[in-house]
Amino acid sequence: MRNPTALLAAVGLAALLIGCSKPAPKTETAEAPEASEATEVHEVSEEDKLKMLASLPAPYNGADMENGKRKFALCRSCHTVAEGGPNMTGPNLYGIIGHKAGSHEGYAYSDALKAAGYVWDPAHLDTWITDPKAMLPGNKMTFLGIKEAKDRTDVIAYLMVETGAAKPAHD
Numbered sequence: 245m246r247n248p249t250a251l252l253a254a255v256g257l258a259a260l261l262i263g264c265s266k267p268a269p270k271t272e273t274a275e276a277p278e279a280s281e282a283t284e285v286h287e288v289s290e291e292d293k294l295k296m297l298a299s300l301p302a303p304y305n306g307a308d309m310e311n312g313k314r315k316f317a318l319c320r321s322c323h324t325v326a327e328g329g330p331n332m333t334g335p336n337l338y339g340i341i342g343h344k345a346g347s348h349e350g351y352a353y354s355d356a357l358k359a360a361g362y363v364w365d366p367a368h369l370d371t372w373i374t375d376p377k378a379m380l381p382g383n384k385m386t387f388l389g390i391k392e393a394k395d396r397t398d399v400i401a402y403l404m405v406e407t408g409a410a411k412p413a414h415d
């Protein structure tokens with residue numbers, strides 16, 4: 245007869261090993277998990293993200309992060325947001341707010357965006373994602389735009405939190 249304690253220990257160890265071999269499951273709130281979640285590798289908790297959101301200037305502090313995340317799905321096929329994330333069809337967007345347009349390392353921008361000369365802030369981002377072609381003719385971001393102002397605010401707030409522009413409020 246086997247020693248039940250030893251068996252239990254073995255099962256426990258196996259569970260632990262399996263547990264270690266993959267990242268801890270993210271605790272999703274309301275929405276269904278998104279397939280491309282794996283590109284988000286940073287360790288910021290949902291609670292910290294809400295604190296960051298609250299620290300943003302109006303109207304972004306009142307944005308709906310869940311909606312922003314949902315609407316960012318429109319961008320995700322071309323852009324990663326995590327620090328050090330790869331360039332895809334579009335450049336990685338980490339650190340984009342406060343960054344000069346057309347200057348992310350290792351990405352081949354259009355001449356139009358390289359020459360744009362502005363620094364990305366929420367107002368420029370808002371105009372950009374309303375209609376990039378109208379804002380900057382000759383750029384190569386093939387995106388029709390987000391027509392609802394509230395959706396743009398939510399996406400920009402989401403971007404500020406996810407790309408390092410917002411810092412957690414320490415109390």
Ligand code: HEC
Pocket residue numbers: 316318319320321322323333334335337340344345346347348352353354355356357358364369372373382383384385386387390399
């Ligand atoms: C079909 C692919 C595609 C989609 C969808 C897309 N983008 Fe882009 N994006 C690009 C490309 C390509 C560029 C580079 C444009 C250029 O060089 O002219 C770009 C550039 C940008 C830039 C400027 C980056 C820099 O370093 O100056 C920002 C900001 C941006 N996109 C944000 C967004 C957001 C936010 C969304 C969603 C609302 C989005 N993009 C959707 C392809 C895309």
